Amino acid sequence: MADKPVIVIVDYHKGNLSSMARGLARAGAEAQVTDDPERIRAADGIVLPGVGSFYDAIAFMRESGQDRAVIDAVAGGAGTPFLGVCLGLQLLFERGDEGVPDAPVPAAAPAPADAPAEVPPVPAGSDLRDAPGTVFEAEGKRWVRGLGLLKGSCTVLPADRLKIPHVGWDQVHLTPAGLACPLHDGFDEGANLYFTHSYALDGDADAGDIAARTFYARAFGSVVWHGNIYGCQFHPEKSSAHGHRILENFVRIVEARVKEVGA
Incomplete structure (x- = not known):
């Protein structure tokens, strides 16, 4: 086994990923930025960073084959630890409505025959069986499908009372499920972390997958956890000591998985 775990930062050609690479390196990982599915x-370990819009990011991932690579690694037999950050958290879910173009809706397609059995099932005939990046209509609006590793939707925060986008430091409150989350080891309840986003997880996610919540414009899941899948709506690489702790904990999660596989 290498001295440091290799954690790949998925590059879908949006923005500067160097701050995440530096943060993971400080946390003890060998951080590699790549757009190569193999x-x-x-x-x-895999980190999906938060840059750009939901539609643009998932469209690039589908065209490049990154979507299947992530699904194969995370939900397949490897059980690779995964951390989605900001938009990267949102892309874990079934659908989002950010940046969806006004274009004809493709015909529905069946789920791929080789889809890993570990991917959460959806009801027969559901639109959500289509591939990531597919545009569809439901509930009077246009959506694009995400990776579908977790159940739920991502929608814009309401701008009724507070300024959107939500930018700055805000509190992260642990849920009962989140108290056991290894990403939160040594993490202070109510700690302030750095956010910058206009869209967030909606209320249709499974409550058991929500490890922490933040309250701004509405309550939304700011940390998610499901097995080897983790996500945070804030930017740990920009969140000082508490953010560094999150990255250190993820590196330890990856190290533990490497040892388990190599044993």
């Missing part, structure tokens, strides 16, 4: 599959 390197994503081979990584000890």
